Amino acid sequence: DADVTQTPRNRITKTGKRIMLECSQTKGHDRMYWYRQDPGLGLRLIYYSFDVKDINKGEISDGYSVSRQAQAKFSLSLESAIPNQTALYFCATGAQGAGQETQYFGPGTRLLVL
Amino acid sequence: GEDVEQSLFLSVREGDSSVINCTYTDSSSTYLYWYKQEPGAGLQLLTYIFSNMDMKQDQRLTVLLNKKDKHLSLRIADTQTGDSAIYFCAESDSWGKFQFGAGTQVVVTP
Numbered sequence: 030d031a032d033v034t035q036t037p038r039n040r041i042t043k044t045g046k047r048i049m050l051e052c053s054q055t056k057g058h059d060r061m062y063w064y065r066q067d068p069g070l071g072l073r074l075i076y077y078s079f080d081v082k083d084i085n086k087g088e089i090s091d092g093y094s095v096s097r098q099a100q101a102k103f104s105l106s107l108e109s110a111i112p113n114q115t116a117l118y119f120c121a122t123g124a125q126g127a128g129q130e131t132q133y134f135g136p137g138t139r140l141l142v143l
Numbered sequence: 144g145e146d147v148e149q150s151l152f153l154s155v156r157e158g159d160s161s162v163i164n165c166t167y168t169d170s171s172s173t174y175l176y177w178y179k180q181e182p183g184a185g186l187q188l189l190t191y192i193f194s195n196m197d198m199k200q201d202q203r204l205t206v207l208l209n210k211k212d213k214h215l216s217l218r219i220a221d222t223q224t225g226d227s228a229i230y231f232c233a234e235s236d237s238w239g240k241f242q243f244g245a246g247t248q249v250v251v252t253p
Contacts, residue, residue: 033185060239069151071231071245072186079239119185123239130174130239134185 032056033135035120041141042110050105050138052120060123061103062132063087063095065116072119078103110142147244149232154250161219163247165232168213172234175208177217180229180246189217189230227251 033054042048052061059080064072064087074087076095084095092114094106107114120135147167155161167175173194178186192199192206192215199206205218219226232244 062241064243069245071147072243074241077240121185125239130235130241131188131191132186132241134187136183136185 033120033122033133035118035135035138037138038136039139041143043143044111046110048107048110048140050107050118050120050140052103052105052135054101054103054120054122054133056122056124056133057100058122058124058133059100060125060130061097062121062123063093063103063105064119064121065089065114066119066137067116075105075118110140112142115140115142147232147234147242149230149244149247151245152248152250154252155222157222157224157251157253159222161217161222161226161249161251163217163219163230163232163249165215165217165244166213167215167232167234167242169234169236169242170213171236173237174235175206175215176231176233176235176241177204177206177215178231178233178243180231182228186231222249222251224251224253 036051062077063075073089078097096104118138121132123130123132149165176191177189179189180186203220207216229246231246235241
């Protein structure tokens with residue numbers, strides 16, 4: 030079974046709709062992240078959470094919100110989707126060890142906003 | 144702001160060595176990473192190097208770090224078709240915040 034799962038894997042929605050992308054992990058990590066991937070731009074950080082009570086904005090948080098419902102769950106919401114939010118979205122968890130952090134990625138959610 | 148830059152594309156013949164280059168600007172980077180993304184999948188960690196090291200070898204992978212020039216490279220020896228993927232360079236600071244490059248698409252030809 031996958032350690033980091035994302036639902037849905039693919040989603041098509043219309044401009045103005047509210048949608049939620051969900052992420053669950055079984056790795057027991059405190060740190061969780063949401064990124065979006067666009068061709069030629071790599072991964073950009075949207076939000077991150079270092080524990081259940083901690084939420085931080087990343088590089089491109091405008092238009093997004095998150096909820097850390099439990100250690101294992103971190104959801105990303107688009108309150109009113111717009112076409113330039115069409116992208117591939119990745120959730121990741123982070124584990125620190127010996128001063129460095131390894132990030133473990135989910136399989137991604139491909140979102141198309143029409 | 145911090146930037147991580149990589150060339151976008153590399154074509155290599157099967158059996159040859161591949162070298163993927165990366166430059167970064169954040170001098171406070173503590174660790175530098177190489178991730179691999181295969182089609183339809185998330186990123187997987189390949190290897191990482193601590194910022195006070197200059198080389199790390201792991202089987203077919205060799206990471207070289209020139210901290211003075213803020214240049215990181217990944218060499219893949221005896222490149223195979225299964226090495227075709229997008230390779231991301233990334234850096235993290237002491238707080239665990241990551242910055243990723245745009246990724247280098249590596250295509251291995253027979």
